[in-house]
Amino acid sequence: xxxxxxxxxxxxxxxxxxxxxxxxxxxxxxxxxxxxxxxxxxxxxxxxxxxxxxxxxxxxxxxxxxxxxxxxxxxxxxxxxxxxxxxxxxxxxxxxxxxxxxxxxxxxxxxxxxxxxxxxxxxxxxxxxxxxxxxxxxxxxxxxxxxxxxxxxxxxxxxxxxxxxxxxxxxxxxxxxxxxxxxxxxxxxxxxxxxxxxxxxxxxxxxxxxxxxxxxxxxxxxxxxxxxxxx
Numbered sequence: 680x681x682x683x684x685x686x687x688x689x690x691x692x693x694x695x696x697x698x699x700x701x702x703x704x705x706x707x708x709x710x711x712x713x714x715x716x717x718x719x720x721x722x723x724x725x726x727x728x729x730x731x732x733x734x735x736x737x738x739x740x741x742x743x744x745x746x747x748x749x750x751x752x753x754x755x756x757x758x759x760x761x762x763x764x765x766x767x768x769x770x771x772x773x774x775x776x777x778x779x780x781x782x783x784x785x786x787x788x789x790x791x792x793x794x795x796x797x798x799x800x801x802x803x804x805x806x807x808x809x810x811x812x813x814x815x816x817x818x819x820x821x822x823x824x825x826x827x828x829x830x831x832x833x834x835x836x837x838x839x840x841x842x843x844x845x846x847x848x849x850x851x852x853x854x855x856x857x858x859x860x861x862x863x864x865x866x867x868x869x870x871x872x873x874x875x876x877x878x879x880x881x882x883x884x885x886x887x888x889x890x891x892x893x894x895x896x897x898x899x900x901x902x903x904x905x906x907x908x909x910x
Contacts, residue, residue, distance in 0.1 A: 684910075687762050691905025694759020698898035700752040701793070702891040707745030708796045709890030711736050720807050720814070727821055734800035735807060746797035753790040757783055759901040763846065766856045766908050770849040778849065781842035782866075788835045789893075792828065799824055843867035857907050864903045869896035 711733045715722055721732050734742070764779035802824060806817040843865035849855055851862040873892045877885055888895065 687765060687908045688905065690758040690762040691901055691908065693755045694762060694901040695898055695905065697752040697755025697759065698894045698901055701749045701756065702888075702894035702898065704745050704747075704749035704752065704793065705891040705894060706887060706889065707741050707748070708734070708737070708793075708800070710887050711889075712886070718807055720811060721803075724806065724814075724818060724821075727818065727825070728803065729825075731799055731803050734796075734803045737800055742797050742800040746794045749793035750790050753786055756786050756897060759897070759904070760786065762901075762908065763904050766904060767846070767849050768856060769854040770852055774845060774849055778842050778845040781838045781845070785835050785838035785842065788831055788838070792831050792835060795824070795828065795831075799828075839866055857904070861903060861907055864900060866893070866896050866900050869899045872896075873899075 713733045713735050715725060715732055718732060718735060721728060721735070725732070737745070760779055760782040763782070764775055767775035767778065799821075802817055802821050806814055806821065809817060844867070846865050847862040847868075850857045851859060853859055870892055873895050877888070877892075
C-alpha cells in the first residue's frame with residue numbers, strides 16, 4: 680500500500696470520528712427541552728433567548744464537555760478537509776487550495792462559535808438565578824453575545840457555501856480523484872438533505888440530534904470522500 684493511500688484512509692477515518700465527536704458536543708449543548716412557563720423570571724426575555732432557555736436544564740459538566748468536545752474535534756475535521764483537498768489533485772491547483780482554505784477557515788470559526796455556547800448557557804442560567812433587579816446586567820451580556828454569534832455565523836456559512844460550490848465544480852470537471860457523482864456530495868448539500876429528510880424521522884431521533892445537523896452532514900461527506908478514495 681502506498682503511503683499516500685494509507686494517509687488518505689487514516690485521515691478520512693479520523694475526520695469521521697471528529698464529526699461524530701462534534702455532533703455529540705452539539706447534542707450535549709442543544710438537545711434539551713424546557714417549558715418556559717416553569718421559569719417566570721425568563722419569560723420577559725423570551726425573544727432575546729430565542730429557544731436558548733432550554734440550556735437551563737444543563738449541568739455545568741454537560742455544558743463544559745459539550746463545548747470542549749467540539750473544540751477538541753476541530754483538528755480532526757481539518758484533517759478531513761486535507762483529505763478532500765488531496766482528492767482534488769488533477770484539477771486547478773489554486774482552485775483546489777482555495778477550496779481547502781475556505782473549508783479550513785470555516786472550521787476555525789466554527790470552533791469559536793461552538794465553544795461560545797458554554798458561555799451562552801452560563802448567561803441563561805445566571806439570568807434565571809440572579810435577583811430581578813440585577814437581570815439587566817446579564818441581558819446586556821446576552822445581547823453582546825448574540826451579536827458576536829451573528830457576526831461569526833455569517834462568514835462561517837458563506838465560506839462553507841462557496842467552498843462546497845467550488846468542490847462540486849472541480850469534481851464535476853472529471854479531473855480529480857473523485858468520481859463525478861461526488862460533485863453532488865458536499866457539506867452544503869448534505870446539510871440541506873438532512874434538514875429536508877429529518878422531518879420523516881421519529882420524533883425522538885429529531886430530539887436527540889437537535890443542533891447536530893452540520894456535523895451529521897460532515898460525517899456523511901467524510902464517509903463518502905473516504906470510501907471513494909480508499910483504493
